[in-house]
Amino acid sequence: MTAPTRRTGATILEVARDAGVSKTSVSRYFGDERSRLSPDLQRRIAASAGRLGYRPNRIARGLKGGQSGLIGMLVADIRNPFSVAVMHGIEQACRAHGFSLMVCNTDNDPVQERDHLALLASYRVEGLVLNVAGHPGEELAALADRDTPLVLLDRSLGELEADMVGLDNDRAIDAALDHLHGQGYGELLYVSEPPERASSRQRRLERFRARLDAEGLTGDACCLPLDDTPALEHAIADFLDRPATAPRALLCANGNVTLAVMRVLQARGDTLGTTGLMGIDELDWCGLVGPGITTLAQPTEAIGRAAMDSLLERLTDTRRPPRQVRFSPTLIARGSTRR
Amino acid sequence: MTAPTRRTGATILEVARDAGVSKTSVSRYFGDERSRLSPDLQRRIAASAGRLGYRPNRIARGLKGGQSGLIGMLVADIRNPFSVAVMHGIEQACRAHGFSLMVCNTDNDPVQERDHLALLASYRVEGLVLNVAGHPGEELAALADRDTPLVLLDRSLGELEADMVGLDNDRAIDAALDHLHGQGYGELLYVSEPPERASSRQRRLERFRARLDAEGLTGDACCLPLDDTPALEHAIADFLDRPATAPRALLCANGNVTLAVMRVLQARGDTLGTTGLMGIDELDWCGLVGPGITTLAQPTEAIGRAAMDSLLERLTDTRRPPRQVRFSPTLIARGSTRR
DNA sequence: AGGAAAAATGGGAACGTTCCCAACGTTAGT
DNA sequence: ACTAACGTTGGGAACGTTCCCATTTTTCCT
Numbered sequence: 001m002t003a004p005t006r007r008t009g010a011t012i013l014e015v016a017r018d019a020g021v022s023k024t025s026v027s028r029y030f031g032d033e034r035s036r037l038s039p040d041l042q043r044r045i046a047a048s049a050g051r052l053g054y055r056p057n058r059i060a061r062g063l064k065g066g067q068s069g070l071i072g073m074l075v076a077d078i079r080n081p082f083s084v085a086v087m088h089g090i091e092q093a094c095r096a097h098g099f100s101l102m103v104c105n106t107d108n109d110p111v112q113e114r115d116h117l118a119l120l121a122s123y124r125v126e127g128l129v130l131n132v133a134g135h136p137g138e139e140l141a142a143l144a145d146r147d148t149p150l151v152l153l154d155r156s157l158g159e160l161e162a163d164m165v166g167l168d169n170d171r172a173i174d175a176a177l178d179h180l181h182g183q184g185y186g187e188l189l190y191v192s193e194p195p196e197r198a199s200s201r202q203r204r205l206e207r208f209r210a211r212l213d214a215e216g217l218t219g220d221a222c223c224l225p226l227d228d229t230p231a232l233e234h235a236i237a238d239f240l241d242r243p244a245t246a247p248r249a250l251l252c253a254n255g256n257v258t259l260a261v262m263r264v265l266q267a268r269g270d271t272l273g274t275t276g277l278m279g280i281d282e283l284d285w286c287g288l289v290g291p292g293i294t295t296l297a298q299p300t301e302a303i304g305r306a307a308m309d310s311l312l313e314r315l316t317d318t319r320r321p322p323r324q325v326r327f328s329p330t331l332i333a334r335g336s337t338r339r
Numbered sequence: 340m341t342a343p344t345r346r347t348g349a350t351i352l353e354v355a356r357d358a359g360v361s362k363t364s365v366s367r368y369f370g371d372e373r374s375r376l377s378p379d380l381q382r383r384i385a386a387s388a389g390r391l392g393y394r395p396n397r398i399a400r401g402l403k404g405g406q407s408g409l410i411g412m413l414v415a416d417i418r419n420p421f422s423v424a425v426m427h428g429i430e431q432a433c434r435a436h437g438f439s440l441m442v443c444n445t446d447n448d449p450v451q452e453r454d455h456l457a458l459l460a461s462y463r464v465e466g467l468v469l470n471v472a473g474h475p476g477e478e479l480a481a482l483a484d485r486d487t488p489l490v491l492l493d494r495s496l497g498e499l500e501a502d503m504v505g506l507d508n509d510r511a512i513d514a515a516l517d518h519l520h521g522q523g524y525g526e527l528l529y530v531s532e533p534p535e536r537a538s539s540r541q542r543r544l545e546r547f548r549a550r551l552d553a554e555g556l557t558g559d560a561c562c563l564p565l566d567d568t569p570a571l572e573h574a575i576a577d578f579l580d581r582p583a584t585a586p587r588a589l590l591c592a593n594g595n596v597t598l599a600v601m602r603v604l605q606a607r608g609d610t611l612g613t614t615g616l617m618g619i620d621e622l623d624w625c626g627l628v629g630p631g632i633t634t635l636a637q638p639t640e641a642i643g644r645a646a647m648d649s650l651l652e653r654l655t656d657t658r659r660p661p662r663q664v665r666f667s668p669t670l671i672a673r674g675s676t677r678r
Numbered sequence: 679a680g681g682a683a684a685a686a687t688g689g690g691a692a693c694g695t696t697c698c699c700a701a702c703g704t705t706a707g708t
Numbered sequence: 709a710c711t712a713a714c715g716t717t718g719g720g721a722a723c724g725t726t727c728c729c730a731t732t733t734t735t736c737c738t
Binding site: 023 | 693694695696697
Binding site: 009058063088101118124146266285287288289 | 348402440460
């Protein structure tokens with residue numbers, strides 16, 4: 001009855017009136033010029049703001065200063081644990097620097113990609129982290145024109161001049177092959193999703209083939225969309241059921257592949273270890289399946305932080321030449337590569 | 340050289356000038372009143388906007404209309420696949436209704452919870468999905484005062500009058516017990532995270548105890564923080580290593596518990612099935628571990644959509660009494676409950 | 679054909695902030 | 709004591725929209 005119900009929060013002007021000061025002073029109090037105010041003013045403003053329940057309106061602030069305080073992130077597949085882990089690192093870093101993260105998931109759909117990019121642009125994000133397959137496109141060009149800092153996650157995008165952060169793919173493939181070779185596996189099958197639209201996948205695949213050639217190892221690579229289970233079953237059967245001269249192992253290009261391959265192996269009844277299995281990306285459950293699945297773990301938090309660092313740097317220095325940051329994977333050896 | 344570099348996108352005013360129309364007309368064109376414009380105007384505006392690369396500034400729009408176009412979501416643990424799955428559903432629904440989702444992860448930290456809530460408030464989100472442990476607090480009260488629609492995900496929060504969407508916990512526990520009982524397990528251990536701050540956990544625990552009493556089953560419940568592995572090991576050993584009169588099974592209160600418990604069982608060398616294991620929440624890998632882990636799957640997408648529906652409804656009708664939507668789980672029976 | 683209603687268009691204020699600049703009060707140097 | 713310099717404080721414009729209202733043009737009815 002007595003308490004006035006407000007439909008919207010108090011404004012800076014109401015606080016100013018209540019405290020008997022100017023709106024400029026209130027603005028200073030909530031900005032980073034609080035120290036310029038006399039103790040007396042500070043006290044009065046704090047009191048009024050508290051009483052009125054005032055919260056600065058970041059939308060209004062963003063309009064005037066052109067600073068939205070937002071970092072955008074475009075993720076191809078939010079259900080991929082790797083993406084989530086990196087996103088977590090980015091969010092932490094954002095928080096530490098006073099930014100907020102706005103995440104959009106595209107479900108690998110070019111249309112959503114374009115729409116969400118337009119959306120992020122319309123919110124005037126101050127930086128953008130991209131983890132998508134699509135081509136630059138005009139939406140992205142518009143953003144780039146506006147000098148919005150850009151970081152590519154785990155993939156480089158054609159001509160686009162931008163920073164990029166990700167795994168050292170060559171080193172990862174090397175580490176995997178060295179490990180498998182050291183464990184005595186002589187015939188290898190590399191399983192990947194189609195690499196056309198993701199540079200990382202291409203790079204891993206190339207490196208795999210190159211090393212195979214260089215060292216005269218027997219092996220093959222197959223690239224399949226993961227939703228085509230029969231094709232995957234067929235490819236694996238092809239590899240595992242033919243006569244062999246040496247122990248065989250499968251190398252999975254990422255966590256999703258590991259999951260799909262593991263399901264096929266289970267259905268077939270193969271024994272891990274006898275059939276070697278190794279995956280890039282560490283997942284919660286890799287230690288739980290059979291004797292454990294050997295993986296190469298990516299330093300996801302570090303990747304996230306590095307991405308954010310790149311953005312921040314470029315925010316202050318637009319002209320810095322594009323840079324690549326590559327992290328080394330960590331080998332987690334388990335029973336799936338022990339014979 | 341010739342192309343003028345713009346640091347920021349064109350404004351509505353520039354487009355208007357370029358097209359020789361008023362800013363109002365341009366505003367109408369990009370708003371939902373396009374049909375009110377003559378074909379001629381529409382053509383000119385489209386041309387100018389295209390040439391100038393104009394994108395409506397949602398920040399400015401939000402300021403004037405008080406419509407941020409943003410839905411906020413506060414997640415206790417973004418690395419929990421269940422949360423991500425629900426979030427995915429919500430994002431889809433947002434998209435379908437012209438909203439964007441702003442997700443904040445709190446890492447179960449009350450401080451971050453408070454900060455992020457203030458943040459979302461400062462962006463004037465038009466709706467809020469909460470999946471956190473904390474108590475309402477003044478930040479939340481401020482939001483509620485402003486008539487911001489609120490949906491609680493998987494937990495109700497004290498006195499807070501808000502909609503809530505989640506699993507039908509009673510039915511889930513019933514289904515679990517029926518299944519375990521039907522499979523011949525006579526002694527049960529229910530493993531949960533501490534229930535103090537999450538109503539769902541409480542409810543499941545209560546129901547478990549109630550049914551135990553009602554049916555004279557032997558069983559026990561233990562509540563432990565998951566980062567305390569030794570305690571969990573101890574509790575499980577306590578249960579499994581004492582003499583028993585009937586087959587024993589563990590029931591895990593959620594996906595995180597399932598993971599932690601499974602790790603302990605693996606370290607102990609127990610055989611799934613002989614030792615029964617069942618979990619609430621279906622996870623990617625539940626079919627891969629040993630003979631497979633029996634789970635109760637939650638309809639995550641549906642939960643997400645329902646949450647969004649609640650928000651939208653309340654956006655139009657502030658006075659509707661709070662409502663609870665409860666979904667039934669789906670039993671996925673696997674080898675871990677087959678003796 | 680005359681006028682009223684309907685449709686199309688434009689001008690200006692407002693949203694809540696920040697920031698530039700001006701005005702005031704105080705201190706200190708000569 | 710007079711002025712220069714500085715520290716505080718306030719007024720007003722601007723940010724890019726939307727929306728109310730006024731104005732002009734078209735349509736249509738009798």
